[in-house]
Amino acid sequence: xxxxxxxxxxxxxxxxxxxxxxxxxxxxxxxxxxxxxxxxxxxxxxxxxxxxxxxxxxxxxxxxxxxxxxxxxxxxxxxxxxxxxxxxxxxxxxxxxxxxxxxxxxxxxxxxxxxxxxxxxxxxxxxxxxxxxxxxxxxxxxxxxxxxxxxxxxxxxxxxxxxxxxxxxxxxxxxxxxxxxxxxxxxxxxxxxxxxxxxxxxxxxxxxxxxxxxxxxxxxxxxxxxxxxxxxxxxxxxxxxxxxxxxxxxxxxxxxxxxxxxxxxxxxxxxxxxxxxxxxxxxxxxxxxxxxxxxxxxxxxxxxxxxxxxxxxxxxxxxxxxxxxxxxxxxxxxxxxxxxxxxxxxxxxxxxx
Amino acid sequence: xxxxxxxxxxxxxxxxxxxxxxxxxxxxxxxxxxxxxxxxxxxxxxxxxxxxxxxxxxxxxxxxxxxxxxxxxxxxxxxxxxxxxxxxxxxxxxxxxxxxxxxxxxxxxxxxxxxxxxxxxxxxxxxxxxxxxxxxxxxxxxxxxxxxxxxxxxxxxxxxxxxxxxxxxxxxxxxxxxxxxxxxxxxxxxxxxxxxxxxxxxxxxxxxxxxxxxxxxxxxxxxxxxxxxxxxxxxxxxxxxxxxxxxxxxxxxxxxxxxxxxxxxxxxxxxxxxxxxxxxxxxxxxxxxxxxxxxxxxxxxxxxxxxxxxxxxxxxxxxxxxxxxxxxxxxxxxxxxxxxxxxxxxxxxxxxxxxxxxxxxxxxxxxxxxxxxxxxxxxxxxxxxxxxxxxxxxxxxxxxxxxxxxxxxxxxxxxxxxxxxxxxxxxxxxxxxxxxxxxxxxxxxxxxxxxxxxxxxxxxxxxxxxxxxxxxxxxxxxxxxxxxxxxxxxxxxxxxxxxxxxxxxxxxxxxxxxxxxxxxxxxxxxxxxxxxxxx
Numbered sequence: 001x002x003x004x005x006x007x008x009x010x011x012x013x014x015x016x017x018x019x020x021x022x023x024x025x026x027x028x029x030x031x032x033x034x035x036x037x038x039x040x041x042x043x044x045x046x047x048x049x050x051x052x053x054x055x056x057x058x059x060x061x062x063x064x065x066x067x068x069x070x071x072x073x074x075x076x077x078x079x080x081x082x083x084x085x086x087x088x089x090x091x092x093x094x095x096x097x098x099x100x101x102x103x104x105x106x107x108x109x110x111x112x113x114x115x116x117x118x119x120x121x122x123x124x125x126x127x128x129x130x131x132x133x134x135x136x137x138x139x140x141x142x143x144x145x146x147x148x149x150x151x152x153x154x155x156x157x158x159x160x161x162x163x164x165x166x167x168x169x170x171x172x173x174x175x176x177x178x179x180x181x182x183x184x185x186x187x188x189x190x191x192x193x194x195x196x197x198x199x200x201x202x203x204x205x206x207x208x209x210x211x212x213x214x215x216x217x218x219x220x221x222x223x224x225x226x227x228x229x230x231x232x233x234x235x236x237x238x239x240x241x242x243x244x245x246x247x248x249x250x251x252x253x254x255x256x257x258x259x260x261x262x263x264x265x266x267x268x269x270x271x272x273x274x275x276x277x278x279x280x281x282x283x284x285x286x287x288x289x290x291x292x293x294x295x296x297x298x299x300x301x302x303x304x305x306x307x308x309x310x311x312x313x314x315x316x317x318x319x320x321x322x323x324x325x326x327x328x329x330x331x332x333x334x335x336x337x338x339x340x341x342x343x344x345x346x347x348x349x350x351x352x353x
Numbered sequence: 354x355x356x357x358x359x360x361x362x363x364x365x366x367x368x369x370x371x372x373x374x375x376x377x378x379x380x381x382x383x384x385x386x387x388x389x390x391x392x393x394x395x396x397x398x399x400x401x402x403x404x405x406x407x408x409x410x411x412x413x414x415x416x417x418x419x420x421x422x423x424x425x426x427x428x429x430x431x432x433x434x435x436x437x438x439x440x441x442x443x444x445x446x447x448x449x450x451x452x453x454x455x456x457x458x459x460x461x462x463x464x465x466x467x468x469x470x471x472x473x474x475x476x477x478x479x480x481x482x483x484x485x486x487x488x489x490x491x492x493x494x495x496x497x498x499x500x501x502x503x504x505x506x507x508x509x510x511x512x513x514x515x516x517x518x519x520x521x522x523x524x525x526x527x528x529x530x531x532x533x534x535x536x537x538x539x540x541x542x543x544x545x546x547x548x549x550x551x552x553x554x555x556x557x558x559x560x561x562x563x564x565x566x567x568x569x570x571x572x573x574x575x576x577x578x579x580x581x582x583x584x585x586x587x588x589x590x591x592x593x594x595x596x597x598x599x600x601x602x603x604x605x606x607x608x609x610x611x612x613x614x615x616x617x618x619x620x621x622x623x624x625x626x627x628x629x630x631x632x633x634x635x636x637x638x639x640x641x642x643x644x645x646x647x648x649x650x651x652x653x654x655x656x657x658x659x660x661x662x663x664x665x666x667x668x669x670x671x672x673x674x675x676x677x678x679x680x681x682x683x684x685x686x687x688x689x690x691x692x693x694x695x696x697x698x699x700x701x702x703x704x705x706x707x708x709x710x711x712x713x714x715x716x717x718x719x720x721x722x723x724x725x726x727x728x729x730x731x732x733x734x735x736x737x738x739x740x741x742x743x744x745x746x747x748x749x750x751x752x753x754x755x756x757x758x759x760x761x762x763x764x765x766x767x768x769x770x771x772x773x774x775x776x777x778x779x780x781x782x783x784x785x786x787x788x789x790x791x792x793x794x795x796x797x798x799x800x801x802x803x804x805x806x807x808x809x810x811x812x813x814x815x816x817x818x819x820x821x822x823x824x825x826x827x828x829x830x831x832x833x834x835x836x837x838x839x840x841x842x843x844x845x846x847x848x849x850x851x852x853x854x855x856x857x858x859x860x861x862x863x864x865x866x867x868x869x870x871x872x873x874x875x876x877x878x879x880x881x882x883x884x885x886x887x888x
Binding site: 026028029030031032033043045047048049073074075086087088111112113114115119121141142143144145158221222223252253254303304305306308323324325326327328329330345346347348350 | 389391392394395396399400402403474475476479480483485507508511512514515516518519520658659661662663665666669670672673674675676677678679680681719720721883884885886
């Protein structure tokens with residue numbers, strides 16, 4: 001064998017050693033899910049009476065007003081010239097004294113026409129709905145919503161509460177931590193806080209009051225969700241408008257830590273400007289410059305059960321096994337760190353791509 | 354489709370679960386050779402590969418005869434899908450008219466939201482119709498319209514027409530006298546999304562409501578709909594077995610109840626079915642009634658908030674956290690869903706009781722057979738004798754897709770023994786007096802006789818394995834109702850995983866008001882049929 005051939009053989013051997021060995025059989029039964037969405041189509045809901053300020057094809061940047069939300073929408077019955085008007089069209093009231101006397105607002109949106117009269121949604125107080133992301137408006141449907149293709153990538157959550165939000169990302173706790181109300185002060189104003197495993201409604205209310213723009217949390221209990229929504233509802237009813245505040249719940253309702261991969265991403269995003277959108281519930285950010293190495297092929301993540309949030313190495317199928325609760329489930333062995341393999345239900349596992 | 358090949362796959366691709374079964378021709382009969390269920394996110398190709406691999410390892414001889422190998426991937430497939438129910442908004446002028454429409458719509462598999470002009474102002478109603486989940490709107494009135502409706506028909510139709518202008522993709526159904534308002538709607542396609550359909554009034558048809566139900570069921574679409582197919586297979590099973598069969602399927606997105614009778618003498622075969630979205634194992638946004646229902650069946654000490662959290666988790670990850678407390682919690686949610694299904698279908702209760710109760714659906718996936726039988730007996734309180742079986746491989750719905758009636762019947766007759774796992778026979782007398790020994794039971798089986806004292810208020814279990822049958826002789830102290838009224842009864846009973854279950858509890862079941870006592874009682878009954886569930 002020549003020296004060149006020997007070199008080639010050696011380099012092939014070295015390359016083979018560098019290749020990770022294929023994962024043990026059975027890993028194809030673990031569902032795969034992308035950690036990040038590379039195409040983000042956000043839907044910003046509008047109600048009848050809200051006035052869109054953008055059109056399909058418009059480019060928007062963070063802070064661009066997308067629409068005016070009518071805060072005190074009410075119905076007005078009026079006679080309007082019928083020339084080609086359609087539901088959803090804007091209506092501007094005339095300056096007739098009779099109308100002003102009846103307390104008619106100056107403008108609104110046509111709802112429906114019956115018996116020669118139009119019902120109009122109108123009000124006097126509005127607030128802007130600003131884009132939290134840069135992107136392109138794809139569709140505007142008065143009374144329904146605005147479809148926006150956001151630039152960047154997104155980490156999807158389980159649900160989102162509140163409004164659209166934008167701010168710099170700050171880590172307030174570890175992945176399994178919990179933020180208490182007294183830990184919040186005005187120093188966090190303008191930030192979107194990562195608050196660990198759970199947060200209660202009191203802390204959410206205080207965060208909002210301190211000027212925090214949003215919260216990212218692993219889980220939010222139904223009671224805290226209800227209480228927060230009630231608090232938000234009272235805020236909206238007040239005339240004094242506060243900045244939009246968003247809550248992104250990453251994993252669900254039952255307490256658990258933020259998953260390892262999600263937390264690694266959030267740590268990498270710390271200090272950057274990010275946005276929370278509600279539909280789909282997601283954290284949107286610019287992935288430029290982020291170094292997020294993919295998982296090794298045999299890495300699996302625990303998405304539910306007592307070990308939820310942890311990552312381990314796939315060892316192989318364990319067959320049908322009996323678990324606590326006298327339940328028999330298809331299982332697989334997973335090794336966490338240097339410990340012995342643990343049998344877990346396959347359905348509690350996932351792979352992130 | 355099943356005549357030529359030697360084997361085929363039966364696939365039930367649900368919103369939460371992918372179930373795959375392998376059926377093969379063995380000794381001139383179709384046999385169930387294996388089945389697997391996984392979360393729906395697992396690729397089907399991986400599930401099928403595992404299924405074939407396991408079968409080949411378990412029985413290489415038959416596998417070779419059937420030609421298991423790379424060709425297996427191309428074997429025919431009978432496939433059904435179940436998807437989350439689409440939203441139907443039901444609107445009417447009056448609450449009275451709305452109630453009739455909404456009651457009919459609730460049995461057709463749509464997720465129904467409803468509102469009348471009597472309760473909602475035009476802005477609220479418009480918002481309701483514009484909700485993203487709504488894909489069709491039923492605007493209805495009586496035929497002829499009632500006095501409480503006439504004045505508002507025009508305004509309601511105008512509102513609906515305006516909504517249709519904003520959302521041209523909405524299908525609009527104008528029912529009853531509302532059909533006269535069709536000219537208010539812009540020209541739209543004759544069928545498919547965006548069509549305006551003139552439908553019958555809520556009370557039209559025999560029985561009343563049948564005509565509108567047929568219209569709404571037809572609009573639900575999905576040619577290979579698992580629920581529709583389950584109903585068809587249940588009807589064929591009744592013919593094949595020549596027995597009255599009741600089928601109950603509870604899934605993550607809804608429940609199905611079917612009652613089918615074979616032809617008997619001059620009486621034609623009969624099938625009645627209802628698909629109820631509200632009978633989902635874990636409804637998308639569980640309201641107080643749903644949460645209370647689960648709390649009422651729970652053996653775990655959890656407040657309503659925590660129970661709501663668990664239901665939301667179950668919805669998000671139907672297969673997740675199924676061990677430990679998650680296992681009995683699922684069965685509590687399944688009981689509550691079954692209770693909602695039964696409550697929504699009183700017309701089916703009025704039909705002659707079934708001889709065979711078939712339980713199906715992903716709701717029961719993690720519970721052992723005897724516990725499933727108990728859950729069914731807890732909720733379906735019908736005095737008499739019922740054999741309970743479980744569609745463990747989720748085969749019924751895929752087999753319902755076989756178009757040819759005779760072929761479907763042949764395949765079901767062949768497979769009935771394999772696809773229906775016998776859970777046991779429930780004997781449920783009604784009208785016993787509490788507090789003392791109510792009588793005696795003697796079971797004459799193949800291996801001898803056994804005697805049991807009958808204590809009112811509890812459950813007596815008699816070991817009777819699957820495949821065995823026996824004669825159960827009851828002698829009550831006082832007259833009870835068990836099909837007929839009397840003191841002495843001799844009934845044929847079939848064995849099962851739970852054996853013979855003599856249910857001496859109240860009909861209907863009365864549970865203690867105190868939560869702790871209720872949980873203890875439910876747990877005790879459950880522990881008797883699900884050993885180790887609380888350990």
